[in-house]
Amino acid sequence: MNISVTLNNPAWTLIYILIVIIATSFLTRLIAFLMNKMKRFHNNEAAIYLTRDIINYIIYFIALMIILQFFGINLAGTLLSLGIAGIALSFAAKDLISNLFSGITLIIGKSIQVGDTIEINNKKGIVERITLRSTIISDDSGVKKIIPNSTLTNYPYLHFKTPEKYRVDIQTGLSLNIDVEEFEKYIVKKILEYDGILKNPKPSVYSKGITFEETQLKVSFWVKEFNSKDKYKLTITNEIRKFTKMGEKDE
Incomplete structure (x- = not known):
């Protein structure tokens, strides 16, 4: 792929790219701030984290597309190339994709929620956070354990009654x-x-x-x-x- 700077002055190209990066950082921080505020009014933390992650991915994707345009990269051709290579990449990223879809299933289905106590593969603890890719639990000693979401959707686990305290x-x-x-x-x-x-x-x-x-x-x-x-x-x-x-x- 031939990359050529579309702007006559490379210095301005660098400035524009820095502006995009700064704007992206500001927007993601703003989203994180707003999502934290939403915790006061919404009990489902997992849904809040899901919304935040999806919005952040969209922001990163748009920022990447804008930066590529500065270098004269044909977006249509790039997306087409990605589409052709997608079949091969899907096999390499099979576990990642499986975890992403499993995370969405867990969050939307509410089969597991923050504060629940679960046990799977001899790992027991309280669910502290559910992300798109994994679920984080904490045992009685405070040790955090990361469980891939696909494990929770593909294998049996024990779901204990939600503690009263x-x-x-x-x-x-x-x-x-x-x-x-x-x-x-x-x-x-x-x-x-x-x-x-x-x-x-x-x-x-x-x-x-x-x-x-x-x-x-x-x-x-x-x-x-x-x-x-x-x-x-x-x-x-x-x-x-x-x-x-x-x-x-x-x-």
Whole structure:
């Protein structure tokens, strides 16, 4: 394929390409921002991610076509060539295509949703995210596992009853000069101030060991909504930092 710059000034060609790239980056970030806002009004996160991915793919495709035009590439001929090569490429990308269609099936059919607990091929965890290509689950230890969507549509899996509550664990360390009991009273009181955090089971602080520099602790509490886990994890982490700073000032 012969590529020739259509503009007389290559510098202007570069500028136009940079503008397209910047515009593409801005649009994809804007879409991500709007999709995050939609989470407040839409419970189906998987559908939101699907919409975001499809829009992003369209934006990337349009940007690519515009950039190719700057180099005088015949779009019709290019698409025709892709069509001819599509048969060969389809075999090479069989797994990718299978995962994409399986992802759409899972999201539209709602057979699995964010917050559900599933087990397949000895992998068990809570569904954290469903994308076009894969489903991400997190086990009790917080380890994330990626499962191809085609696996979920082609093989049997266990679908457990949706939990009524979800545990949030925060690993932290306190200076040896800070009283652990005082910290526990403070952080449990702060946790119970938030309406989105369950009062029962009561929040807990567990000792994970002591090093030469700090006392290692785990703060645990429960929330009712799976989508609120990250929000309250960040909130309580900030409360822990506030207490730590107060303890450092008192030293």
